[in-house]
Amino acid sequence: EKVRHYKFDVEYIFKKVDCLEHVVMGINGQFPGPTIRAEAGDTLDIALTNKLDTEGTVIHWHGIRMKGTPWADGTASISQCAINPGETFHYRFKVDKAGTYFYHGHFGMQRSAGLYGSLIVDLPEGQKEPFHYDEEFNLLLSDWWHTSVHEQEVGLSSIPFRWIGEPQTLLINGRGQFDCSLGAKFMSTGIPQCNFKGGEECAPQILHVLPNKTYRIRIASITALASLNFAISNHKLVVVEADSNYVQPFVVDDIDIYSGESYSILLTTGQNPNQNYWVSVGVRGRKPNTTQALTILNYQTISASVYPITPLPETPLWNDFERSKAFTKKIVALMGTPQPPKYSNKRIFLLNTQNRVNGYIKWSINNVSLSLPPTPYLGAIKFNLKGAFDQRPSPATFPDDYDITIPPKNPNSTIGNGVYMFEKGEVVDVILQNANALSANASEIHPWHLHGHDFWVLGYGEGKFKEEDTKKFNLKNPPYRNTVVIFPYGWTALRFKADNPGAWAFHCHIEPHLHMGMGVVFAEAVQNVKRIPAEALACGLTGKFLINKNRGHY
Numbered sequence: 001e002k003v004r005h006y007k008f009d010v011e012y013i014f015k016k017v018d019c020l021e022h023v024v025m026g027i028n029g030q031f032p033g034p035t036i037r038a039e040a041g042d043t044l045d046i047a048l049t050n051k052l053d054t055e056g057t058v059i060h061w062h063g064i065r066m067k068g069t070p071w072a073d074g075t076a077s078i079s080q081c082a083i084n085p086g087e088t089f090h091y092r093f094k095v096d097k098a099g100t101y102f103y104h105g106h107f108g109m110q111r112s113a114g115l116y117g118s119l120i121v122d123l124p125e126g127q128k129e130p131f132h133y134d135e136e137f138n139l140l141l142s143d144w145w146h147t148s149v150h151e152q153e154v155g156l157s158s159i160p161f162r163w164i165g166e167p168q169t170l171l172i173n174g175r176g177q178f179d180c181s182l183g184a185k186f187m188s189t190g191i192p193q194c195n196f197k198g199g200e201e202c203a204p205q206i207l208h209v210l211p212n213k214t215y216r217i218r219i220a221s222i223t224a225l226a227s228l229n230f231a232i233s234n235h236k237l238v239v240v241e242a243d244s245n246y247v248q249p250f251v252v253d254d255i256d257i258y259s260g261e262s263y264s265i266l267l268t269t270g271q272n273p274n275q276n277y278w279v280s281v282g283v284r285g286r287k288p289n290t291t292q293a294l295t296i297l298n299y300q301t302i303s304a305s306v307y308p309i310t311p312l313p314e315t316p317l318w319n320d321f322e323r324s325k326a327f328t329k330k331i332v333a334l335m336g337t338p339q340p341p342k343y344s345n346k347r348i349f350l351l352n353t354q355n356r357v358n359g360y361i362k363w364s365i366n367n368v369s370l371s372l373p374p375t376p377y378l379g380a381i382k383f384n385l386k387g388a389f390d391q392r393p394s395p396a397t398f399p400d401d402y403d404i405t406i407p408p409k410n411p412n413s414t415i416g417n418g419v420y421m422f423e424k425g426e427v428v429d430v431i432l433q434n435a436n437a438l439s440a441n442a443s444e445i446h447p448w449h450l451h452g453h454d455f456w457v458l459g460y461g462e463g464k465f466k467e468e469d470t471k472k473f474n475l476k477n478p479p480y481r482n483t484v485v486i487f488p489y490g491w492t493a494l495r496f497k498a499d500n501p502g503a504w505a506f507h508c509h510i511e512p513h514l515h516m517g518m519g520v521v522f523a524e525a526v527q528n529v530k531r532i533p534a535e536a537l538a539c540g541l542t543g544k545f546l547i548n549k550n551r552g553h554y
């Protein structure tokens with residue numbers, strides 16, 4: 001159990017992310033940021049310096065539960081103040097469980113601007129995974145736009161509304177090809193063939209393998225918008241891990257992965273070693289308008305520049321939601337995973353709707369669209385600063401007669417910043433209820449991510465949740481995850497234990513949707529939180545409180 005020290009300098013850099021040069025957020029001059037590698041039980045100590053000239057920043061350590069260090073969760077206005085230009089913030093927290101994690105910006109839409117990287121936690125020396133593999137790869141998937149994030153943000157909060165549209169390019173480990181494709185000669189789209197000489201910063205990373213070995217491929221999706229499908233031609237994939245928890249292994253031809261999720265798959269290199277094979281990432285869930293990302297699986301018996309002769313993997317139809325559900329429902333926990341409490345103490349319903357507020361398009365939860373306050377909740381609640389946010393309890397349900405199959409009858413909702421308060425140890429069920437968006441016959445996929453916890457996914461269903469649906473809850477081997485989707489016009493039920501004092505974001509992981517208000521804040525036994533570093537509190541009402549408390553008036 002070591003303390004591992006890192007220095008992260010956040011700044012904008014020029015980079016040919018998808019062969020065209022743009023400005024992207026970098027860490028220590030790199031995009032994606034450096035991969036952090038640690039062992040379970042280690043403490044990470046990351047000194048993050050904001051080298052941006054004109055904006056604040058924070059980094060969220062996605063999937064790490066932050067037990068005892070809720071102030072290190074890296075969510076601006078929730079767990080800490082945004083770090084000002086020139087300032088350094090120290091993230092110090094324990095990584096208590098092995099798995100495939102990542103980190104990313106959590107202020108404004110900085111994740112969309114490229115502020116992200118991988119965080120891999122290995123088992124401590126001597127402990128073994130419940131599966132065997134010889135080597136591993138790590139693939140961080142993302143999507144990329146040519147319009148700047150600032151332009152995107154202004155568009156989303158303008159009248160008329162300007163949607164960001166589909167991504168220009170899909171990236172694998174921060175590399176994509178916009179104006180060409182490796183597989184162009186096998187496509188009917190007319191896109192030109194890529195011609196790499198070698199060494200280009202946008203050239204795909206080849207996966208070099210040896211025959212008859214088993215590889216663990218870690219795959220994480222940090223997309224701003226896209227739901228993805230991953231496949232390797234001629235190879236089966238064995239899913240063994242989801243969101244840093246083991247699952248009962250199952251075999252598939254391809255996997256769906258939503259923003260905020262991670263998987264490990266095992267790949268056996270048992271195919272003809274005198275060929276190369278395609279690795280493909282394509283868009284699902286929304287009508288695609290982005291070329292599939294490709295790289296090559298190269299058995300080192302031949303050159304990586306020999307074209308695969310197997311057909312390009314075809315991404316399954318974007319709107320074949322039955323197929324998506326079939327994949328999702330295959331995921332169950334491996335024996336030995338923590339099991340859910342048999343009963344819950346509380347149930348809350350969260351209705352997801354698209355609305356208007358004063359003519360602006362927003363997303364709302366039980367008719368409230370989240371707009372974060374200037375004082376971080378963690379300090380505001382701890383010091384009982386009542387002016388920091390709306391003190392009325394947030395709505396825990398929605399009207400019985402709400403028709404989820406049509407656009408909202410009254411599309412007007414309100415802006416809010418209230419919280420859901422939980423007592424220490426309470427077992428909470430959350431029913432995420434999807435509905436029709438503003439236009440008719442439209443209901444979208446939303447991947448919901450909870451900070452500070454893993455939760456049990458008790459079930460999925462069609463239409464409006466009914467009391468008798470609780471009878472079908474999986475209490476035996478529900479997947480234990482930190483991110484879960486709601487399918488169009490459906491519901492998803494999850495259970496978690498409020499055993500981690502802190503203020504935690506729970507939100508749609510689609511970056512523009514969060515920006516448009518699609519999230520809530522859970523506060524758990526904040527009175528039990530100890531030793532919040534002053535640097536997390538030096539803004540808003542907590543900042544004033546500290547000045548008055550320690551020095552009186554000036």
Ligand SMILES: O=C1O[C@H]([C@@H](O)CO)C(O)=C1O
Pocket residue numbers: 163437444513
């Ligand atoms: O939030 C969104 O806005 C657009 C559309 O609903 C309105 O233009 C879209 O596809 C979203 O996901």
